[in-house]
Amino acid sequence: MLLKAIKEMYNLSIIFTWFLMSSNFRHIIRVAGTDLDGYKKLGVGLIKIKGVGLNLAKAMIQATGLDPNIRIGFLNDNQIRIIRDAVENMEDQMVPNWMLNRQKDVETGRDLHKIGPDLILTVKNDIDSMKKMKSWKGTRHSLGLKVRGQRTKTTGRTGRSVGVRRKRVLERMERNP
Numbered sequence: 001m002l003l004k005a006i007k008e009m010y011n012l013s014i015i016f017t018w019f020l021m022s023s024n025f026r027h028i029i030r031v032a033g034t035d036l037d038g039y040k041k042l043g044v045g046l047i048k049i050k051g052v053g054l055n056l057a058k059a060m061i062q063a064t065g066l067d068p069n070i071r072i073g074f075l076n077d078n079q080i081r082i083i084r085d086a087v088e089n090m091e092d093q094m095v096p097n098w099m100l101n102r103q104k105d106v107e108t109g110r111d112l113h114k115i116g117p118d119l120i121l122t123v124k125n126d127i128d129s130m131k132k133m134k135s136w137k138g139t140r141h142s143l144g145l146k147v148r149g150q151r152t153k154t155t156g157r158t159g160r161s162v163g164v165r166r167k168r169v170l171e172r173m174e175r176n177p
Helices: 002-021 042-048 054-064 077-088 117-132 135-144 166-175
Strands: 028-031 034-035
Touching: 028 077, 034 042, 042 054, 042 077, 054 077, 117 135
Parallel strands: none
Antiparallel strands: 028 034
């Protein structure tokens, strides 16, 4: 068992040394304002981009025709450009509309996919507009309460904890039998 673990560690160290020695390996690649780790495989590495999950990454890789098992650091400039175009123009790819995070956008009426800081800003603007129109969700957001219908009787409490102090209860019972 120990011998097998040592052998696996040795193989991993050889692989990582090979990464470091390779001249065409890039340790960090910047895509959509996010630094991607060159050691990770393509599908897992794309998850680091805000707005891209595992299923969307797999669908995007399949639509672009790239190898999902290749390490990000070994991608050439052409493949990196293909990934950048795919991430930035997700709605133009062969990705189904239900995978996009901004279906029937309020401003444009189109199916869009926001990533990175654009996604954060869009969500913030949506919450602010709900607050402004005083919808139920906007009111809950402004009060700092749960928005999606969760129970609030016992969970989501902030501030002082509510509980029973055993000593006090016992003292009261002894005083008032």
